[in-house]
Amino acid sequence: MTDVAELDLAKAGPRISGQGLEAWVAESRELLKLAAPLVLTQLAQMAIMTTDVIMLGRLGKTALASAALGNTVFFFTWLIGCGPVAAVAPMIAQILGAHPRDRAGVRAVVRMGFWSVLMVSLPLLMFLLFTEQVLLLLGQEPELAHGAGIFVHYLCIGLPFSLGYQVLRNYSTALSRPNASLWVMVVAIFFNASLDYALIFGHFGFPRLELRGAGIASASSYTFSFLAMVLAVWLIPELRKYRVFRRFHRAHWDHLREVFRLGMPIGLTMIFEAMLFNAATLIMGTFGTAAVAAHQIAMNVPSITFMVPLGIGMAATVRVGLAAGARDGDAVRRAGYSAMIMAASFMTATGILLSLFPSAIANLYFADTAHNQDVIALAIVFLHVAAAFQVFDGLQVVGALSLRGLKDARAPMWIAGFSYWLGGFPVCLWLAFGMKMNGFGIWIGLAFGLFVAAVTMTTRFYVLSRRY
Numbered sequence: 001m002t003d004v005a006e007l008d009l010a011k012a013g014p015r016i017s018g019q020g021l022e023a024w025v026a027e028s029r030e031l032l033k034l035a036a037p038l039v040l041t042q043l044a045q046m047a048i049m050t051t052d053v054i055m056l057g058r059l060g061k062t063a064l065a066s067a068a069l070g071n072t073v074f075f076f077t078w079l080i081g082c083g084p085v086a087a088v089a090p091m092i093a094q095i096l097g098a099h100p101r102d103r104a105g106v107r108a109v110v111r112m113g114f115w116s117v118l119m120v121s122l123p124l125l126m127f128l129l130f131t132e133q134v135l136l137l138l139g140q141e142p143e144l145a146h147g148a149g150i151f152v153h154y155l156c157i158g159l160p161f162s163l164g165y166q167v168l169r170n171y172s173t174a175l176s177r178p179n180a181s182l183w184v185m186v187v188a189i190f191f192n193a194s195l196d197y198a199l200i201f202g203h204f205g206f207p208r209l210e211l212r213g214a215g216i217a218s219a220s221s222y223t224f225s226f227l228a229m230v231l232a233v234w235l236i237p238e239l240r241k242y243r244v245f246r247r248f249h250r251a252h253w254d255h256l257r258e259v260f261r262l263g264m265p266i267g268l269t270m271i272f273e274a275m276l277f278n279a280a281t282l283i284m285g286t287f288g289t290a291a292v293a294a295h296q297i298a299m300n301v302p303s304i305t306f307m308v309p310l311g312i313g314m315a316a317t318v319r320v321g322l323a324a325g326a327r328d329g330d331a332v333r334r335a336g337y338s339a340m341i342m343a344a345s346f347m348t349a350t351g352i353l354l355s356l357f358p359s360a361i362a363n364l365y366f367a368d369t370a371h372n373q374d375v376i377a378l379a380i381v382f383l384h385v386a387a388a389f390q391v392f393d394g395l396q397v398v399g400a401l402s403l404r405g406l407k408d409a410r411a412p413m414w415i416a417g418f419s420y421w422l423g424g425f426p427v428c429l430w431l432a433f434g435m436k437m438n439g440f441g442i443w444i445g446l447a448f449g450l451f452v453a454a455v456t457m458t459t460r461f462y463v464l465s466r467r468y
Helices: 021-057 061-086 088-098 103-128 131-137 142-174 179-201 211-235 253-285 289-325 329-356 358-363 370-388 390-405 410-434 438-465
Strands: 002-006 015-018
Touching: 021 061, 021 142, 021 179, 021 211, 021 289, 021 329, 061 088, 061 103, 061 131, 061 142, 061 211, 061 253, 061 289, 088 103, 088 142, 088 253, 088 289, 088 390, 103 142, 103 253, 131 142, 142 179, 142 211, 142 289, 179 211, 253 289, 253 390, 253 410, 253 438, 289 329, 289 358, 289 370, 289 390, 289 438, 329 358, 329 370, 329 390, 329 438, 358 370, 370 390, 370 438, 390 410, 390 438, 410 438
Parallel strands: none
Antiparallel strands: 002 015
């Protein structure tokens, strides 16, 4: 027998109660309703990054490789700052699941999310100013390290604005109002593309700044996105009524502690995964410019497909959190498993496409394919491996984000560390250097790490969800 959907009074989305096929269909519908704008937002963000890659590719493989290394360092610091920010959505979801009318609690969580951004931004910015020196210490080619340092010197200005945008995005997502961040990102695509075109190549009367221009354009896009999101929160009645900027100076020490207690393991979980791929980029740098450029292309494509399960997983965080706050075990499991099925289905389809058309995909990234055949040939090999790990990549992220909805952060952190650094990374090194497989061996190691993470994350969710 199935029951009706219980509509949350705070507009955080209906919590589906009961059992049976009808309840699963209703949950899937609500999950898709929340996930679709989140997926589109993630794809919009990737469109911005892809625009940068394609335009820098027009400058040549040296500029593309320099930006890839610079983004590796920037993304590492961004993940550190994004950990506490990521705690905002599950905290709000569980508050609303237990107390649908608790506006003060929601407001305090958002406020402490912003406080965390202010606390972490300055030390992270200081670190980013030494990007060139860090890359030289890691054995990168001096020319690439210098170019990366120039790129990040300007890009880093956008870091606090990017983190502030994520606070407001998580707030609107937890209230099931993801369209706000979607429209902001859609506008930001055109904003970023216009600035890239103007500043990288010197159009519209602007000077030709190349890597400097790419950094300025990206930093400006982060700033624009944050300001546009502030405007969206003020314009949308359902978001404005929480008055999240009211009494901004007032501390809520319990929520601030929870933001860091929950957020730092979340950040480390993301770092364990992302830095495995970033470490792969750094190792690729030891094989030459062509290897780094091919790796950047091959990473960009599965990064785009990954945005879909990531958006589904973000929706699962909210859906699982609402159910967990209400102590409804059936709804917890239904939300998590529905998300996993959706993600696995989509990634199966993309895996098939990547395996069938790797050459056509790789050729999209260069205007002069004849002089970049070495890069294209390597990218095709890497894309075949990416096709093989698509399903694992989708399952591991949805599993981790479903656990986040249960406020389970420490165990996923250890799982990620084990999967990627005791599993995937040693295999990368063994195959790349021990077996002399170079870049191909690195990609096999990445696939193995994702496989281990997928199995362990989904198993962890199965075990914990049985306790509700």
